[in-house]
Each structure stands twice: as C-alpha cells, then as structure tokens.
Amino acid sequence: MSAAEFQKLAALFPDEIVTHSYVQDIQLPGGAGTFALITLDNGLDHSKPTTLGPNTLVELGGVLEDLKDRASRGEIVGVGVTGKPYFLVAGADLSAVKTLKEREHGLWMAQLGHAVYATLADLGVPSFAFINGLALGGGLEIALQSTYRTVSTGAGALALPEAFIGLVPGWGGVYILPRLVGPENAVKVMIENPLSNNRTLTGPQAFELGVADAIFEPADFVEQSLAWAASVITGDVTPDRNNAVDPADQGVAARWAAAISAGRAFVEAKTSNASPAPAKVLDVMEANRTMTQADSAALECETLAGLMQTDEFRSTVYAFLDLVQKRSKHPAGAPDRKLARPVTKIGVVGAGLMASQLALLFARQLKVPVVMTDIDQARVDKGVAYVHAEVDKMLAKKRIKPDAANRTKALVTGSVSKAVFADADFVIEAVFEELHIKKQVFAEVEEIVSPECILATNTSSLSVTAMAEDLKHPERLVGFHFFNPVAVMPLLEIVRAPKTDDAVLATAFELAKGLKKTAVLVKDAAAFVVNRILLRLMGEVIAAFDEGTPAEVADTALRPMGLPMSPFTLSAMVGLPVAQHVQESLHAAFGERFPVSQNLQKLIDNGVKSLWVPGPDGTPVIPAETLAIMSFGNTPSTGEEVLRRTQDALAEEIGLMLEEGVVAGPEDIDLCVIMGAGWPMFLGGITPYLDRVGASERVNGKRFLAPGVASAPA
C-alpha cells in the first residue's frame, strides 16, 4: 500500500509539527557509488524532539518510494536514514495518537507505519540507519527495519517503551528484534526495561546486544557511518550478528518459549497484569515466531488498533507527557521564582536517620554547607558518620569521583549547639513527631537565626499552621515533606500554612528544583496528599480484614489496580507503629473515614512487625500466634467488594481533598501518587482510574477529569 493512500489520516492532523525527510545524494568513498541519505528534521532545536505523525510518515513514505524508483534505475547503491543532532527520531507522536477516536483511524496509523517501513526494507538496495541519538519506539523501529545499523557512542535513550506506554512495538519491532538479538534480549528490551522505570539503552549497550552492527564516536559519526556503509556495499565488511537467531531452529523455539514465559512472570510480578499492553507484546512475539513478517505485521496492526483505544494507553500518555514531563516542571500555584532567596547554608535539626538522609541530599545536590545538631555529641557524630559512610559507598560504587566525595563530606558537619545556625538561610527540623517538641525546637532556632532565615518542617502528620503559631515570624515557616527513602522518592510536598509568604514558598520551590525533586504545592491539611490517600486505602482494606475478610482475600483485592505492593506489605514496610500514628492523626482530623484498627494496635503492642512472614516453603503466611492476638467480625467481604469499597473511598477522599483545596486540581493528586507512591501510569495516577471504573460518578456524581484528558475523547 502506498503511503499516499493514508492522506485521509494525515488530513486529521492539520497542526502536526512535521518531521521532514530531506534527501542528499552522497558520493561514497572508495568509488562505492551514489548513496541517498535521508535526514529526519523538524527544523526546531534540540528541545523539540522529532516525532512520527501521520503527515511525517506520508512524506517519508513518498521519499522512500522515489528512492526505490531510483534504485531500480541503478542511480543509487544504498539509502541511509539519520536524524538532526541528538535524535534519530523520538517515536510516534503520542499526543496525536491519543486523540484518535475511531478504532479504524488507529488501524490506519498502524498500517501507515508498516507501509512506510516496508518500503525501507524493500528498496532494492540496502538501507542503513545511522542512530545518531535518541530513538524510541517507532524511531528505533525505523532502524530495525533497515538492512544495517550504526549507532553513536553518544546516543542515549534507545528503547522500545511501548509496553510501558500501553502499546506494542508494532511497527515491526516485535518481529525483528527477537530475530536480531535473540528472544531473551528482546524480552529484556521490550518488557523488562519498559517496566523498570522505563529504562533505556545507551549506544554502547545497544551495540552490545546486537541492535546495531557498528558503533562510532559522535565527533565524526556521520562520516564514519558513511564510510562503513560504503565498505558494506562494496562487500569489504560483513557485520557479525552473533546474537541473531533463526526462529525455525528447534533450539531457538525452546529459547523463545522460555523467554516468553520469563517475560510473563516478570509482567505479573511488576504489574499484576493490570494493564493489557505488556502481555500483548508477549502474545504477539509468541505468535510471530512461526509467522512471516507480513502476517506478523497484520497482527501487530490489529493489536495496536485495539490498544490505542484503551484507557490504560490514554491514561499513560496523560500521566507521562502531561504530568511527569510537563506539570512537574511547572508546579501549579508556585510563586514567581524571582522572589526566591539564595540558600547558601542549611541547618538540619536532629541527626537521626531522616535528618542524616536530608543532610546528605542537601549537600550532594545543592553543594552548600549543611550543619546538623542534636542533643549530645554521640548522636551528632553518628549522624555525620552516616553521611560520610553513604558518600564512601557511592565512591566505592564509582557513582561519584573522589573529589566530589571529599567535597560532599566536607560540606556536612555537626554540632551540639544550635549557634551554628546563625548564618544559615534555611533550617529544617527532623525531630520526633510531637507538636510541642517541634515548637520548642523552632523557638530555640528563632533566637539564633536571622529574621529572613526560612524554617521548614518535615512533618508528615502534624499541623504546620499550629507549628507556626508562636513563632515571631510565622511567615517563614513552610512544610517540606519528603518521602522515604529520601534519595530515591522523587516527590516533595511543599506545604503552605496560612501565613507562609511568597518569598519563602518561592525559595522552597527553587530548593526542590535544586534537589531534583518534583514539588507539589499542598494546603496545610492532615497528612497532606500521598499519606492521606494511602492511609484511606489501607484503612479500607484493614477494616475489611477486621470485619472477617480472610487476609489473602483482603490483601489481594486491589491487584486489578496493579499497585507496586499490597496494602499489608506496604504497612509493614512503612512500619506498623508509624502507620498507626498517622492513622490516628487522620482519625482525629477526619473521624470515621479513617478508622483506627484495634487489631493493628494489638500487633504493635505485641511487637509484631508484619502480618505476612515467609512460611516454610517461602510463600508468605500469617503465623497462628499472630492470628491469635487479633479478633475478627463476622461480615467478610469478597475481593470484588473490597476493591469497590476502596475505589469508592478513594473517590470520596479525593473529592473532599479537592473541595478543601488541598491541591490545585486532580492532576496534582495524580502527580503526587505517581511520584510519591509509585502508582502506575496506566492508572493515570489515580483519578483517571476512578473515572474509568465509575467510582467518581458513583460517589461524587461527576468525573474528576473531562473525557479525552486521560481517556477516550467525548
């Protein structure tokens, strides 16, 4: 099918930023002949990646058809494809694909890609992709569909992330990759990497796997790629493809099946199969082992067309592009950054584990002096020693260089006297979660620091407003709520108390940026956003358990959501006493929506750290003595009932939070649970999921997000 036949699809996207296909004839070295080199370029700078929309593909298809004609006339000996600096091409234009309302349009989009790429593979002369930079999804598939590939050592972000996005690598990737690099590597690239924080390959890694035939340095990548292409065309070089396999081979068939099965186990462990895409990738790969490429292409197109219509796909595009890539960089409600004050020294009150983690983070990321205080020298020494030991670990793992290690260690010091805060610009407390203790700490600090020095609290459950009450300068207090482990979790809830002023808030946001955290502005309300949602969720499941629902039913009821861990596992990880403490605060603030479990209290009183423990065969069990401590009701629920009640509870709680103005909108709730709790993007965070399952309508009588934002357009 000719690319021109897809003009009707292209016409649906009059505003597409087209990535053009520019062709230059090149005389190859050594008299190898005339080579047509296509450059994919949207004419914009490196902040605007090239993408593949329908208009782009139609143009590329036309260019390739012309080159095929030229090849048949003997005018060219090869065709190359490369990109503008830093990009081969970023992949399909997801924002465009997300708006495709009709299944048929999605099918056209899938078929268009295949029509264009099939020409690339059938030019009558060899085709070469010079992977000069980023190549994702359909971008990498252009390379896979070429006869030969070179890659730059400087190329970053090479991946087939479709399983993560909610699609399949259905422009030939799922067919070609396992044949090129072996089924195990293909599963790694198409399943394991996308589902591991959307990991990507570097140029050298791609070369190592066999994705590319040759690798060259960026300084003269295009020149060397052309020289290599010439030597392939003249027959002087034949690439070794050591990882390539013949699927018809019996041994390969066995490897293929084993890789698929390992992939399925991985998907189940990571996502509980809550999103359809990863399993579809494996289904297509499993089926196409015995297929022709054309038959696989037809299957890929049908699969893509189906997945493009799923809300999991649309929610992921919303979560990934609209929230993580855009909204996280422009926090809603943050004051003008020009108001921010410089922070050249930081004080941390406390030298315990949380305080030490904060000190390390500040010193590493902000590169300013950080001083910790505590009530005695032994605690101070322990805190500083922790930081130094963590730095040494990073040094040993070669994650930092010796000079950087020395610098970071020298930045972190400790003292038993708060007098060291005198010239600090920002002092954060990480002492025990008791209001009067925190108030006392701030009263002492205020005696020492300048009137402009910002005071911050890392409280997770106390009122920032109450903490500010007796301060001489209440406008300087801000909540700065990190998530554990501090170095890893990307979210920072910045809490504005009624008197917090804009300069203080602006400084807090600039600090968050310096710390490479995603900051969300929240109102001072009990437990802020993430903990309130998590505890509402855990509260429902524990309540069902207390009522008599068997533990394995209660704790697996939410599996269809694909959350990173089960509620009981989560509460054990947080620590039962901590979970109970926060639950009590929430109960005090909001009443019966946050019931305090007597069973949980009994576990805490008896020193039980987790409901589940590994049984004799390794599978988790609840020991009889643990069960004996607790008492249960006689109104058990089914898993479906627990799931539905949890959905409704979440819809209610989030509805109330929005009513209270805890955050600017449902998008911030979603951003918080993605960055602070690791909730999956195929849920869109959470509100798209609650809209999808009807909980928002059931409880609040309305959706959180308009149709089309993270779901099918109306």
Place this chain on the structure above:
Amino acid sequence: MSPTRSAQRIVRDVVFVDGVRTPFGKAGEKGIYAGTRADDLVVKCIRELMRRNPSLPADRVDEVAIAATTQTGDQGLTIGRTAALLAGLPRTVPGFAIDRMCAGAMTAVTTTASGIGFGAYDVVIAGGVEHMGNHPMGAGADPNPRFMSERLVDPAALNMGNTAENLHDRFPAITKDRTDTYAAASQAKLAAAYANEQIQHDLVPVATMKPGQGWTLHTTDEPPRPGTTVEDLAELRTPFRAHGRVTAGNAAGLNDGATAAVLASAEAAEELGLPVKMRLVSYAFAGVEPEVMGIGPVPATEKALKNAGLGIEDIGLFEINEAFAVQVLSFLDHFGIADDDPRVNRYGGAIAVGHPLASSGVRLMNQLARQFQEDPSVRYGITTMCIGLGMGATVIWENPHHADYASSTSDQATTAATAVTEGAAA
C-alpha cells in the same frame, strides 16, 4: 648528574609524518561550512590523523598546536587544547593556540618542530584553521591609532588586496595579463591533480547539516573553477582599485577550512613505525614593508636557504601559497624562475583551491610531501608563503625518497650544528 649543558646538546632531526586537511569551502552563507564550527573542522583532521596512523598511541602526542588568525568564538578558548579534548585525545595531551596570520599552521609546524629538535617533544600535532565565514579577516581587531598618526604603516596595508596592487606598482614588469595567465594555469593544474587523484588522498570527508537540507558529505574542495580561461579572468572587476590589476580571479578567495599534521623526531618515528614523508632542513621568517607584504617569501627564502647552506638551484620543488598571483610572480622573478616552471605548484595553488588563512601552511606541506613521493629525483623542496602586515615564511624540506637521503641523515648532528651557527649569523 648535572643537567645537559647547551654546548653539548644534540639537535634532533624532525620529520613530517603525515598531514591531512578538510576540503576547503567558500566563506559565507552559501558555503559548504556555513553553520559548521571551526573547531569541529580541526577535530575531524586530528581524528583522521590518528586513524591513519594507528601505530601512534594517542598518549604519545606531546603537543597540539593549532593556529587561527581570529581567536574568538569557535576559534577561541585556546583552540589547540579544545580541539585535542574534542578529538578525544587523552587529557594528558596539552595544546595551545598560535597566530601568525596566513602562516599560522606553518608557524605551528616550525614552533613545535623546534620543540622536537630541542628534545621537548617526540611527537606533535600541528595545524591551523580559519572559518572566514564566521570570522571575516580582521573582525574584532582594534589597530593601534599610532599606526596612522605616526605613519608606521599605510592604512591601506591592512587590506591585503591593496598590498597586492602596491606590488604591481613596485614591479611594473608583472602585468595583469601575466597574473591572469598564472591564475588560469593554477586552476588547470589543480583540475589535473584532482583527475590524477593527487589531492583526494589527504582530504578528510566532512559531514555537515544545514536547515532544510539535511546531512551531506563534503569530499572535495568547493572553491575551484576548473576550465577558467585567461579571457574569463580578463572580464573580472578590480575591486581594490579602479582599473587595477588584482581581481577575485587572480587571488585566493575567502575560505573556510582546517589542516593538521603529525611531526616527530626521527627517533620517535622509527620507534613507533611512523612513515617519514619529509625531513625538516631549515626554516626562516622575515619581515618586509607591510605595504608590499607579498614580497615576504623572498627574504624568508633567502634566509632559510642560508640557514641550510643551500642555494636556490638546490630546490627541486616549490609549494608557494598563492594569496595573489602577483606575489608569486614577484618571487619567481626575483629568483629568475619562469612563470610556468614545472617545479612550482605542480597541483595548482590557493588561487584555485582557496586559502583559509591560518590553515594553509600544512596544505602546502601535504602537497610537497606527495610530490616528493612521486618524484624521488628531487632532493629538496620548499613551502613558502607571504603573511599579512609584511612578513614571509619559508620551510625547506628534504625528500626521504631521494637516493642521497640516508647518507645525509647519518651526519645530521654536524649539519644541525652548522645550521645553528649560520642561522645565528644570518
């Protein structure tokens, strides 16, 4: 043990191992290197040298000297060092920037060669670059007003075209017709050299990308106009003087390009198995009146010959930079050499191929080295060029393919010692 005293120091032989250059481009928005950085052009040359000489370990390069006339922007920031880093040479390899206008690369060669002779270096990379599209000649310069107020230099001498017209005034025997004839021959000789594949071997392919066009590859020089006739040239206007003699056709153009060469001590070349394309015999720089800067090669050559103990009749090949045809002819007239002497610029010259100021010196050397290889009957050759503000530069080279080469290197110490004495007396 006390350090070696100067009286006992042995001067070492310096050899030209290899040299490459980018294809030269026309300066300006339509030129092939519009939008390409000057430092990137140098990097391509350095990397090609390392690829072509795999037996040279990168950490054995002791210095990278790169010349540029305008040392700002993409030619700034100590371009020898930045180019070394950008080319991927080890960080232990130092580099510096050097400037002697048109003789920049030539001075990079002589300066580092002196360091080799002295024992400071074993192996160096020397070259030059000028992106005249990015850096029009003299851009950003602030000439001292005393040049004018004290009549130290005729202001007209700051414009090279004017100095070429001045040279015509000084040597009335050099007519416009002679210069046009010489220029047409230069184009023809270059075209022939291209046809014989005598140029391509030392060119580094350069890929560039332009908005709306995509990547392309440059493997040949952009400036040449093969087929140019004397009649064509007679038509051209004389921009520096009404009814003058100097035209765009009998002068080098405004160009972009880069060159680089590997030099080594004879011992290091042998140790590392590096080829020897030429041996450095002597060099000299000389100053002349800035108003007639084109005559500079004459005193520079006389001095270099004297340093070497040679006469002009010993020189079998001349690679003279063609900033202007009149300047070449003034040199040939001085030494009594015919305008079309086959020893002179066998592959044509800058009038045809272009002259990206500070890069040109190594181009002359590349071409002389190739002619040495083609013609073992020639023992000595020179590379020479005129320099803005009234200077000349000449380097005399010996052909290692000549039958008497081996015997000459065996008594090198004596030759060198003599040369030092004579040089001091010159």
